[in-house]
Amino acid sequence: DIQMTQSPSSLSASVGDRVTITCRASQGIGNYLAWYQQKPGKVPKLLIYAASTLQSGVPSRFSGSGSGTDFTLTISSLQPEDVATYYCQKYNSAPLTFGGGTKVEIK
Amino acid sequence: EVQLVQSGAEVKKPGESLKISCKGSGYSFTSYWIGWVRQMPGKGLEWMGIIYPGDSDTRYSPSFQGQVTISADKSISTAYLQWSSLKASDTAMYYCARRFGEFDYWGQGTLVTVSS
Numbered sequence: 001d002i003q004m005t006q007s008p009s010s011l012s013a014s015v016g017d018r019v020t021i022t023c024r025a026s027q028g029i030g031n032y033l034a035w036y037q038q039k040p041g042k043v044p045k046l047l048i049y050a051a052s053t054l055q056s057g058v059p060s061r062f063s064g065s066g067s068g069t070d071f072t073l074t075i076s077s078l079q080p081e082d083v084a085t086y087y088c089q090k091y092n093s094a095p096l097t098f099g100g101g102t103k104v105e106i107k
Numbered sequence: 108e109v110q111l112v113q114s115g116a117e118v119k120k121p122g123e124s125l126k127i128s129c130k131g132s133g134y135s136f137t138s139y140w141i142g143w144v145r146q147m148p149g150k151g152l153e154w155m156g157i158i159y160p161g162d163s164d165t166r167y168s169p170s171f172q173g174q175v176t177i178s179a180d181k182s183i184s185t186a187y188l189q190w191s192s193l194k195a196s197d198t199a200m201y202y203c204a205r206r207f208g209e210f211d212y213w214g215q216g217t218l219v220t221v222s223s
Contacts (some may be wrong), residue, residue: 002167034209036152043202043216044144044152049209085150093211094157094166096142099153 002027003039004090006099012032012107013106019075021102023088032092035064038101047086048073080106109133111141111203111214118220119193127217129203136184137161140206143188146216147199147213157206158186177219193221 003026013019023033031051036044046055048064051071061076075082083106088099114128129141142157156167160179166176179186186203198221204210 032208036210038152043213043218044204045208045213046209046211049211056213085151088155089152089209095158095168096154096206097153097168098144098152 001095002029002090002097004088004097006086006088006102008028008102009100010103010105011064012105013078014107015078015080017073017078019078019082019104021073021088023066023071023073023099025069025071025090029090029092031067032090033064033066033071034089034091036087037082037084038087044087056083062101075104078104078106108204109212109222111205113201113203113214116218116220118222121193121195121221123193123221124189125193125219127201127219129186129188129207131184131186132204134205137181141179141186141202142204142210143175143186143205144202144204144210146202148186152202154186155201160184160186179201179219193219195199195220195221195223206220 005024033051035048037041038044053065085103110132112130140157143155145153155171156177158165158177160181175191200216203214205212
């Protein structure tokens, strides 16, 4: 089965900083990659699908890129409301594995 | 409006059985896969399996195969996740989600606590 590895597992950045999270698949998955945001105590929320398509209503400071095995989620200017754990997920075929998560905090 | 409404929190003893539910509305329930996701306390998201309510085709994560059963009743637009014998390690939040490729809509979660 394909493994999904996220890095870093946590990060601390200042408001306004550019933040980059990486997700690597152990085999190619095309662009079948989604990113989710989970705020503390809340339900996960879809941010990006097809590696780079922003879900409706998601702020434009979020962006995704990549294909094949290497993917990136970028927050162009970190805001206090972005404090959350971010997960990638492959969805080309079962198992629809999640990455281990990246916890983003404000410095 | 698409909604997935899950059943309420459960407190069970080890060895007991349990079936939790996820009722879909606002869309064609038989046309989309429904997935189940586990989140243990303080941990990440784990994909458990998915079911296509149209024909009950079901796929399981190798980690959960044989440990749980996923089913659906399309007549009442409801998917289920069940255990025949709970363990303390099953204590977690369980989410259902609609699969549109990715998981685009999520239920509110069902907290399952297993304790003697």
